[in-house]
Amino acid sequence: MSENIESKPYISYLQAESKHKGIFKWILSTDHKRIGIMYMMGMMAFLLVGISLGFMMKLEMLTPGKTIMDAQTYNAFFTLHGVIMIFLFIIPGLPAVFGNFMLPLQIGARDVAFPRLNLLSWWLYVIGGLFAIVSLFLQGGPIDTGWTFYVPYSIRTGTNVSLPLFAAFILGFSSILTGLNFVTTVHRLRAPGMTFFKMPLFVWAIYSTAWIQVIATPVVGITIILVIVERAFSLGIFDPALGGDPLLFQHLFWIYSHPAVYIMILPAMGAVSEIIPTFSKRTIFGYKAIAFSSLAIAFIGYFVWAHHMFTTGISEVSRFIFSLLTFLVAIPSGVKVFNWVATLYKGSITPGPPLLFVMMFIFLFSIGGLTGLILGSLATDVHVHDTYFVVAHFHYVMFGGTVMIFFAALHYWLPKMFGRMYNEKVAKWSIALIFVGFNMLYFTMFILGYEGMPRRYWDYLPQFQTLQIISTVGSWILISGILLMIGNLNRGIKRGAKAVANPWGGKTLEWTIPSPPPVHNFDVIPVITHGPYNYGEEEEK
């Protein structure tokens, strides 16, 4: 079947010509595939900046007191590390790259519902990113509030707060428009016969995420504008010295930023549900359980925001309720993990690089999720809140979770996107380095936090130094693994062996078209008669 596809000549989206010339062929293109690639370029650039900041922060932590930078620089660094990694890398994340590229392919469509709106989203992303960068070089110096921008400090500090906040506001619009686009695309553009329960699980995850993007993001937009207004005109909304309420800010901020955690993780979970069936050559275990748990996470995720505020003096009743709901939101994530592991049972497994990343994800994400229980439980949260324990927890969830699957997705879909293959052996070495480095870097932080090392500390007590050194050395191993991986992928894109249409033997629609895909994806829109992971069918025929 796949031989037929490749022998036929076609124009791929990479070669396509348009009325524009040079770089404009890309930056004015409304092709969802090109937009996905452009997001990928932007995000990889910001990822490298974020990694460099993290590298230097860990160097600073080698010794107590000053190692390589002063306190003000360190405070700016952890703020920028957070802002860049969250707003410019993880939140656009898998939806912007793989949602854009794969969603239309997986549902048998020729593009997203609003291609020009899609290009606008990318432009807003670039403009937001530029604003954030420009703010670093203006008078006053780079923002030093932490990525959470808590008032009253963010109102009083003399650093540039308003411009990076406005950048986040613009990025929010990019996210809302992408969400709107994907919801509409899923509702309107599915191939004939593809009912909701015949959609690939990645589509389910992108769909659930898109709803959160549309509904939750406006809240942070409003909050950000209020902080800017407060800084400019001292209205007294948040500043307690003017009669405002600093806790109001925290509520509004987390009403968005907690669901945002699910914007970050749900698409990754969707990609896991694609990769495991492909590499175990069997249908997914518990399709509906996985699909509904995405919706459950998206829904319950709205009602747990105040667990970020257990020590702020909110009422005991609200601490009770938010703790209970936090424990309940753990259940659908657990259901997913159990179904993924069950999908490996009696499969016929090839442990290729994408599956190895997924296995690493299941291990790291489980640690992240289970330590989340310590943070959901009131008595223990009060102790470890705002310590390194929290830093370790969210790096296990966000980095060990989302980013590992971002890497997995790169290894899974790269042959489809570029029609070329990377070196699998080198990929496995990079995975080993990443695994060792990651755990050295972040597991030590759980212990540091439990022993009472607060986060966002430029200086620390001498008794924490041994663990800090292990952690810093871990960061070097982790970064060398990531650089090896990026080098390997980059070499694959440029000079790798030609990839066939379906190198992994996947069953979803993107594998039925040539690699790299033709400009209009499908010559003939397919008609869907079966579920997405019908590995059993061939034998029956």
Add this chain to the structure above:
Amino acid sequence: MVGLPSKYAESVDSVMLLIVIISVLLLLGVTVAMIYFVIRYNKKRNPKATQIEGNNTLEIIWIVIPTILVLVMFYFGYAVFHESRVVPKGAMNVKVIARMWAWEFEYNNGKKSGELYLPVDRSVKLELNSMDVNHSLYIPAFRIKEDVIYGRQNYMVIKPDKVGTYIIACAEYCGLRHSLMYSKVHVLSKKDFEKWISDF
């Protein structure tokens, strides 16, 4: 755990231990099953996959059992935490004043100190006041922490069981010298405390 300076801290650590034990068991279960399946059902050993669409009994089991487990954790977490919010009758009041970047402790008789002195075996209510931005009073050895916010009357309760000196840190980011905003709590015997408090 040995050596903790209050009963409350010991209770917190037992909740921690409970959650960690359950978590380690779950983590081991998931990880061992995953690695075993990948080895046992490797393509070489198992060239043909068996198509299993799911199993409702299993789905119910792995929804119900984790739900019970998390409710148990939630209960103990809340029950222990609740103790820390009850101010016992006859508790001594100490006013805590936080500013960028120092702590001050003010006693009922007007005595002020940059470090906190407490008598052993007596409940103390710390009334938290900020003069500027958000801070958070964190005493790791006692497993307690509460944010100090301008315009809010937050409080926390501490009842030391052991004489000794422990670290106080600021846990809410408050600007340039946040990481240097350390102080100490000195737990004194009743006699020593009386001597200290009346001497100013």
